[in-house]
Amino acid sequence: MTPRWPSTLWVVRHGQSAGNVARDAADAAGAERIKLAHRDVDVPLSRLGMDQSRALGEWFAAGEEDGRPEIMLASPYVRAVQTAEIFRNAGGCLPAEQICIDERLREKEFGILDGLTRYGIEAAYPEQAEFRSLLGKFYHRPPGGESWCDVILRLRSLIDTVSLHYGGRRVMIVAHQVVVLCLRTIIENLGEAEILAIDKEGDVANCAITEYRFDPKIGHDGNLVLSRYNVTAPMKDEVPVTREPDAIVAARG
DSSP: OOOSSOSEEEEEEOOOBHHHHHHHHHHHHTOSBOOOSSOGGGOOBOHHHHHHHHHHHHHHHTSOGGGSOSEEEEOSSHHHHHHHHHHHHTTOSOTTOOEEEOGGGSOOOBGGGTTBOHHHHHHHOHHHHHHHHHHOTTTOOOTTBOOHHHHHHHHHHHHHHHHHHOTTSEEEEEEOHHHHHHHHHHHTTOOHHHHHHHHHTOOOOTTOEEEEEEETTSTTTOEEEEEEEEEOTTSOTTSOOOOOOOSOOTTTO
16 A cells, blocks of 8 residues: 655755845845845855755765655745756756656745845835734735745645655655745644744754655554754755845745
């Protein structure tokens, strides 16, 4: 009988992006808007982000073949697709593996707050800053954007797809920080306070691994069990670890 869940599920945040770098510059300057040359969906990896993705792929390639992904799913955002492609080209997954792009893995949408720093939101949309303070990041939905709950809703159908088609397989998902956290919420059945406590401990590092292993002894027909979270050990000494929030950070905190 085919198991309901993948034998191994890795969830990886994309490598450092040009947006992460621009966000740091905007914060340092006290600017209200992040200077980006692209739409958020089109923001590419930085040079360091490419090196991080390659280092992760080479680390997987150096292991046993049955420890590499058989299935790769990625957010359609350029930085996530580039991370997956560089990882694959470095030998991180089985050679013939294609990358399945799934829009349900996209970044949280920020609506009217897109491109603004915290300073920018307080200046342009003080009422949104107040709403977020009252509601919290889990439930606050900026006009035209999403709350964490909205992201969780679309990811529940993604998890159903993974369960339906990839039972017993080794699956890697490449996406974004909020997606990593929201997938933890679903898989581990966490509540608002629990996942926000995890988020408060620190940002998910670029190219960090969150890994689940299938345990047939848990529940009625087995379940996924967290094996490791936010692991950056695969990074080589010459490839720095980065933990910047995503470029549009104001709705996250």
